[in-house]
Amino acid sequence: MSEEKVVVLNFWPSMFGARVIMALEEKEIKFEYKEEDVFGDKTDLLLQSNPVHKKIPVLIHNGKPVCESNIILEYIDEVWNDDKTLRLLPSDPFEKAECRFWADLIDKKVFDAGRRTWTKKGKEQEEAKREFIETLKVLETELGEKVYFGGNETVSVVDLVLISYYPWFHTWETIGEFSLEDHTPKLMDWVRRCLARPAISKSLPDRLKILGRVSQIIKVHEFFYGY
DSSP states (O other): OOOSEEEEEEETTTTHHHOOOOOOOOTTTTOOEOOOOOTTOOHHHHHHOHHHHOOOOOETTTTEEEESSHHHHHHHHHHSOOOTTSSSSSSSHHHHHHHHHHHHIIIIIHHHHHHHHOOOOOOHHHHHHHHHHHHHHHHHHHHHHHHBBBSSSSOOOHHHHHHHTTTHHHHHHHHHOHHHHHOHHHHHHHHHHHHHHHHTTTTOOOHHHHHHHHHHHHHHHHHHHOO
């Protein structure tokens, strides 16, 4: 596997790209990183690799592109699956289905509510904050007393999907004026355990850089539209 060619196309703030990078790092797979400007001119490589959606992330393995982040995670887990490599999904069909359920819920609930904490104001923003916190409370209950969602010893797809949103938490908390430490302290303990893993901490984008970028977008929007 060390002789294989692995390339990741990504845009640095993306939670979807971050989880792919974390998976590769956790499995100690060497790869080449290529930054894409998704708001500018997209490269020919991206357009050729993902001609349907034209989006990141894309994993290119020996010249073959794989798209959609959670599909990529499963691909990585199936391809690099020897006894020495961390498994991201359980072998049991029911447990695997449960992992897929929670990963899907995170992307549907956390992404949407989190985004609305800074794109909306007033009652809509308050509703977004409520939905976001309630979703994290559900996830905190699911975590229970486990070290990780994957168990007490290792991370799973669910851990990687949820922690990929962590760099955005600071932005949503700052603009929305709330604290996850107050609402979901056990889940924030889980965040700290994840960040203690080098493969995770070095793969996540800078949360302050994300806040700076979002703040700039808000200022531009207010300048042109007045709100």
